[in-house]
Amino acid sequence: MDYFGILVDALRAAVGPVAAAYALSATGLNLQFGYTGLLNFGHVGFMLAGAYGAAITVEAGGSLWLGIPIGIAAAVALGLLLGFPTLRLRADYLAIVTISAAEILRLVVRSTWAHPVTRSVFGIRAFADEFFDLNPFDVGRDYGWGDFRFSGRQLWVIVVSWTIVAAAGLLVYRMIHSPWGRVIRAIREDEDAARSLGKHVFSYKLQSLMLGGGLAGLAGILLAVEQQSVFPDTWMPKITFFLYVIVILGGAGTVMGPIVGAIVFQFLFFFFDRFMTSAQLQGWFGDVLDATGAAQVKLVLVGVGLMALMAVRPQGIFGHREELLIDER
Amino acid sequence: MSAESRVAGIEPVPGVAKPDAILIADGVRRAFGGLQAVDVGHVEIQRNTITSLIGPNGAGKTTLFNLLTGFDKVDGGHWHLNGGALVGIPAHQVARKGMVRTFQLTRSLARLTVMENMLFAAKDQRGESLVGALFGGWHQTEDENEIRARELLERFDLAHMEDEYAGSLSGGQRKLLEMARALMVEPEIIMLDEPMAGVNPALTQSLLRHITGLRDSGKTVVFIEHDMDVVQEISDWVIVLSEGRVIAEGPPETIARNPDVIDAYLGTHHGEVP
Numbered sequence A: 001m002d003y004f005g006i007l008v009d010a011l012r013a014a015v016g017p018v019a020a021a022y023a024l025s026a027t028g029l030n031l032q033f034g035y036t037g038l039l040n041f042g043h044v045g046f047m048l049a050g051a052y053g054a055a056i057t058v059e060a061g062g063s064l065w066l067g068i069p070i071g072i073a074a075a076v077a078l079g080l081l082l083g084f085p086t087l088r089l090r091a092d093y094l095a096i097v098t099i100s101a102a103e104i105l106r107l108v109v110r111s112t113w114a115h116p117v118t119r120s121v122f123g124i125r126a127f128a129d130e131f132f133d134l135n136p137f138d139v140g141r142d143y144g145w146g147d148f149r150f151s152g153r154q155l156w157v158i159v160v161s162w163t164i165v166a167a168a169g170l171l172v173y174r175m176i177h178s179p180w181g182r183v184i185r186a187i188r189e190d191e192d193a194a195r196s197l198g199k200h201v202f203s204y205k206l207q208s209l210m211l212g213g214g215l216a217g218l219a220g221i222l223l224a225v226e227q228q229s230v231f232p233d234t235w236m237p238k239i240t241f242f243l244y245v246i247v248i249l250g251g252a253g254t255v256m257g258p259i260v261g262a263i264v265f266q267f268l269f270f271f272f273d274r275f276m277t278s279a280q281l282q283g284w285f286g287d288v289l290d291a292t293g294a295a296q297v298k299l300v301l302v303g304v305g306l307m308a309l310m311a312v313r314p315q316g317i318f319g320h321r322e323e324l325l326i327d328e329r
Numbered sequence B: 001m002s003a004e005s006r007v008a009g010i011e012p013v014p015g016v017a018k019p020d021a022i023l024i025a026d027g028v029r030r031a032f033g034g035l036q037a038v039d040v041g042h043v044e045i046q047r048n049t050i051t052s053l054i055g056p057n058g059a060g061k062t063t064l065f066n067l068l069t070g071f072d073k074v075d076g077g078h079w080h081l082n083g084g085a086l087v088g089i090p091a092h093q094v095a096r097k098g099m100v101r102t103f104q105l106t107r108s109l110a111r112l113t114v115m116e117n118m119l120f121a122a123k124d125q126r127g128e129s130l131v132g133a134l135f136g137g138w139h140q141t142e143d144e145n146e147i148r149a150r151e152l153l154e155r156f157d158l159a160h161m162e163d164e165y166a167g168s169l170s171g172g173q174r175k176l177l178e179m180a181r182a183l184m185v186e187p188e189i190i191m192l193d194e195p196m197a198g199v200n201p202a203l204t205q206s207l208l209r210h211i212t213g214l215r216d217s218g219k220t221v222v223f224i225e226h227d228m229d230v231v232q233e234i235s236d237w238v239i240v241l242s243e244g245r246v247i248a249e250g251p252p253e254t255i256a257r258n259p260d261v262i263d264a265y266l267g268t269h270h271g272e273v274p
Helices: A003-014 A017-035 A043-061 A064-086 A089-109 A112-118 A131-132 A152-176 A177-191 A193-194 A200-228 A235-249 A256-281 A291-312 A321-325 B001-007 B061-068 B091-095 B114-121 B130-135 B141-153 B171-182 B202-218 B228-234 B254-259 B257-267
Strands: A142-145 A148-151 B023-030 B034-047 B049-056 B076-080 B097-103 B189-193 B220-224 B237-242 B247-250
Touching: A003 A148, A003 A256, A003 B247, A017 A043, A017 A148, A017 A152, A017 A177, A017 A200, A017 A235, A017 A256, A043 A089, A043 A112, A043 A200, A043 B130, A043 B171, A064 A131, A064 A200, A089 A112, A089 A235, A089 B247, A131 A152, A142 A152, A148 A152, A148 B034, A152 A200, A152 A256, A152 B049, A177 A200, A177 B114, A177 B130, A193 A200, A235 A256, A235 B189, A256 A291, A256 B001, B023 B061, B023 B189, B023 B220, B034 B061, B034 B220, B034 B247, B049 B061, B049 B202, B049 B228, B061 B189, B076 B189, B076 B237, B091 B097, B114 B141, B114 B171, B130 B220, B141 B171, B171 B189, B171 B202, B202 B220, B202 B228, B237 B254, B237 B257, B247 B254, B247 B257
Parallel strands: B049 B220, B049 B237, B097 B189, B189 B220
Antiparallel strands: A142 A148, B023 B034, B023 B076, B237 B247
16 A cells, blocks of 8 residues: 555645635634634534625626625624624523524525525536636646645645635734733633623624634635635535534644644544545455445544544643643632 | 711611712512512612621522622612612623622633733723724733732732632632732722632631721722621621511621511521420
8 A cells, every 4th residue: 555645645635725724714713612612513604604705796797806805794794693692692502503504504505496696506616717817826737746746726725725824823813812812711711700890791702703703704715716616515514513623633722723733634534534545445344344434434533533632632732731720610 | 087987877777878878779679480589678888888788598689789780680670879870781881880799609710810810800901892902002001900900919919829820729819819800990899799608717817808908998898798707897887688678787786686687597486485
């Protein structure tokens, strides 16, 4: 088996555009969950809102440069819509409402009824030409070393995506290390205490949900632009839970956590994916596992790998161990 | 004027008017299902005194606190702080208007440091708005708040803990932090819900000293307490609640002898031979 090839494939995935989109989305989720303590179980819905907001604008004859802010605004508005009725209530209500809203959105955009606008299951394609027109790299050649190569097209997406991730990381760093960030961390610790000291808890929770939602919206746009298409079934609930894994793996409530978490997660995911696929093709499993079975065992292995990492560092890669040990009375 | 003389000459009857009342409540009511938890006719709190709120378990003391500070909604009635109506005002605005409360179970912000707990409570920090946080210009306020926070931490014997997580403090230190933090809001009146609960007895005296210190620095203190020795020791005035009503009030000496209070605590038929 070509172990080196598997490793290189996994490395390419770890720095690829999908990892960047996950890093950006997880940064938004971390703001909500890691810093504010909001249980948003429908994060993928914000990504969907962003992607469709941009794609529909282009389909309707608008420019992609108009579509992107519209997509982000749609995700922010979704945060307002979902947060307004629920954020005054106990934390679980937000969880219930977000997880359902994300599924409702996916089912609505894939319904035949919505076909005239969303193209239903056929998806909206080729809407990001304006982005690729700006590509400074030569699409005719590959860049990189040995097998670690990206096409000029991929490289353009990668450079832009990771630049946006870096900017988002800096933004969150600045916000968290300001008095605003202190308020949302205090709300995570104890809402009533924050209220008793004169802070408008509801307003801050709403701001955090909308800001994190906006980052997820932009992440959804990045994914869609990279694939030059938006399909309803890209936005399955499991994406939300991948993002939670990424945040916790990297360290909830840290700026670098979600970014590095996304890289590690994508690496592990593709390492086991390539490994199981090759092993199955070479007949390692005889009749016991077919290709589908191998793909399922891959997910088990990813899970075991993540558990091993969490056993070694329960606070996540960048988390602070002292914070984990504080007993909450 | 000493604290005793500030309540001297006030008649010890329920609902008595006070010459310099900071908080006046009228007809404040709250029921939970069929249970009338609070039904306060008229009560006034004299400014710059320590007023204890006592009463048997379930008398409605904490419920009354929750209502007055905006943490729960009344069924009826109104109350004024310094003449300004507070009915229907949300809890965070009550705090900004100068009435800050603490909780029976201490609510330290565990994963914030002691200093962060203090700075968090300060008012009028522009950096707490999204725009202010993004564009900066809040560092000067922060520095000023830090000086004030250090003075308070010094006063409450917490200066050496400044950079520790609040979650790593002892129970008594958390109570002190809660008091110091409340002062960062610059309140006029501080409502303490059982400040002695769960505190090592060795720390009680030091906590009491800090509570009298609050009054001596010009604040009004209202506190809920179960320990009658504590109440006798530091209160200037005592208000007794039973089944949601004010059944007695007066200086601590008179309260201990009041037959209605003894009835409320021990039942009406004490002393009688069946």
